[in-house]
Amino acid sequence: MLLKIEFESDVPIYTQIKNQIIEGIALGILKEGDEMPSIRQLASDFGINLHTVKKAYDLLKDEGFLNVHRRKGYVVTKNAFADDNFIEELKKDLQPILANAYSRGMMQDEILTICEEILRKFKNKE
Amino acid sequence: MLLKIEFESDVPIYTQIKNQIIEGIALGILKEGDEMPSIRQLASDFGINLHTVKKAYDLLKDEGFLNVHRRKGYVVTKNAFADDNFIEELKKDLQPILANAYSRGMMQDEILTICEEILRKFKNKE
DNA sequence: TATATGTTATATATATAATATAACAAGTAT
DNA sequence: ATACTTGTTATATTATATATATAACATATA
Numbered sequence: 001m002l003l004k005i006e007f008e009s010d011v012p013i014y015t016q017i018k019n020q021i022i023e024g025i026a027l028g029i030l031k032e033g034d035e036m037p038s039i040r041q042l043a044s045d046f047g048i049n050l051h052t053v054k055k056a057y058d059l060l061k062d063e064g065f066l067n068v069h070r071r072k073g074y075v076v077t078k079n080a081f082a083d084d085n086f087i088e089e090l091k092k093d094l095q096p097i098l099a100n101a102y103s104r105g106m107m108q109d110e111i112l113t114i115c116e117e118i119l120r121k122f123k124n125k126e
Numbered sequence: 127m128l129l130k131i132e133f134e135s136d137v138p139i140y141t142q143i144k145n146q147i148i149e150g151i152a153l154g155i156l157k158e159g160d161e162m163p164s165i166r167q168l169a170s171d172f173g174i175n176l177h178t179v180k181k182a183y184d185l186l187k188d189e190g191f192l193n194v195h196r197r198k199g200y201v202v203t204k205n206a207f208a209d210d211n212f213i214e215e216l217k218k219d220l221q222p223i224l225a226n227a228y229s230r231g232m233m234q235d236e237i238l239t240i241c242e243e244i245l246r247k248f249k250n251k252e
Numbered sequence: 253t254a255t256a257t258g259t260t261a262t263a264t265a266t267a268t269a270a271t272a273t274a275a276c277a278a279g280t281a282t
Numbered sequence: 283a284t285a286c287t288t289g290t291t292a293t294a295t296t297a298t299a300t301a302t303a304t305a306a307c308a309t310a311t312a
Contacts, residue, residue: 012269019222026225038288049271054289065229071279073288082230091240093223096145098244099152101216103191104208108245114217115241118224119234138300164257175302180258197310199257 001030005046013048017056022065025076028123036066036074127155127162131172139174143182148191151202154249162192162200 003020005013024030037045039053057074060066064080082090101111129146131139150156163171165179183200186192190206208216227237 014269019225022229023222023225025229040287040289051272052270055269057289068289071288078229078231080230082227082232086227086230087240090223090227091244094220094241095244096149097216097219097223098241099145099149099248101208101212102245102248103148103151103204104206104212105204105251106208107251108242108248111245112238112241114213115220115224115238116234118217118221119228119237122225122228122234125231125233140300166256166258177303178301181300183258194258197257 001034001036003042003046005048013052014056014059017042017053018059021056021060025065025078026122030076032076032078034076035069035072036076038073127160129168129172131174139178140182140185143168143179144185147182147186151191151204152248156202158202158204160202161195161198162202164199 001021001024003017005016007013009016011019021030021036036042036057039050039057042053043050057066061068061074065077066074067077067079069075098111102108127147127150129143131142133139135142137145147156147162162168162183165176165183168179169176183192187194187200191203192200193203193205195201224237228234
């Protein structure tokens with residue numbers, strides 16, 4: 001699992017880490033049971049603070065993507081699921097992004113194709 | 127054009143305003159040439175500061191969704207378009223959101239259907 | 253002339269993001 | 283036992299982003 005941090009981005013570092021781990025799970029690069037690098041390890045790898053990494057990990061724990069094992073540290077889990085509440089949030093997140101693309105003149109199919117392309121990269125469920 | 131601001135949201139007020147105006151354009155509620163309420167008017171309607179509204183308007187101006195007319199104030203325009211740069215940003219924005227849904231167990235079709243539903247509400251181009 | 257536009261400038265308050273240190277508890281390996 | 287690595291907690295500091303408060307200015311309009 002290789003992470004890339006963009007320090008010029010306006011996306012907070014902890015959000016970049018959090019997103020890339022979720023993407024790793026979607027892509028199948030990160031599987032249930034996989035042990036994440038320790039917060040100190042990741043922090044030193046990127047030259048950032050330990051608390052920044054911990055914030056990302058803790059958010060992922062709250063959302064059900066990671067568990068803390070007293071021996072192994074943070075471990076990939078799959079307790080996150082898509083309840084009605086999440087679906088509502090999903091729509092709220094997608095709406096402005098899709099509206100932006102559409103208002104710039106893109107066709108519905110064009111936009112949907114991009115969504116499909118992204119989804120196609122994700123690992124098929126077994 | 128009726129805007130709704132959620133003061134408890136962690137989405138900045140200026141972002142909420144900006145997003146809802148773009149959504150208004152996508153929905154066909156806001157059309158090219160429409161005059162927006164003045165920044166002071168909108169600010170007083172919601173009990174917020176004039177600069178918060180101005181920030182939203184100015185960002186929309188930068189992106190090509192609004193123009194400033196010396197007499198009419200901020201006016202809806204359609205200079206925004208989807209260049210390669212925007213498409214790249216679009217993918218970067220969509221990726222983590224779709225990955226999240228997929229990692230929570232949603233099927234590709236399920237996710238695509240939600241995108242379709244949102245897009246279907248947007249006004250067909252003439 | 254009074255009024256309504258947007259614009260610019262300053263200052264202030266609050267929250268968020270990120271860092272810096274330090275210390276602690278629990279488990280592991282030597 | 284000792285040293286080392288986990289995560290955890292606490293405190294403080296810095297920088298940036300968000301939002302507000304006032305004031306003044308230029309331009310156009312009624």
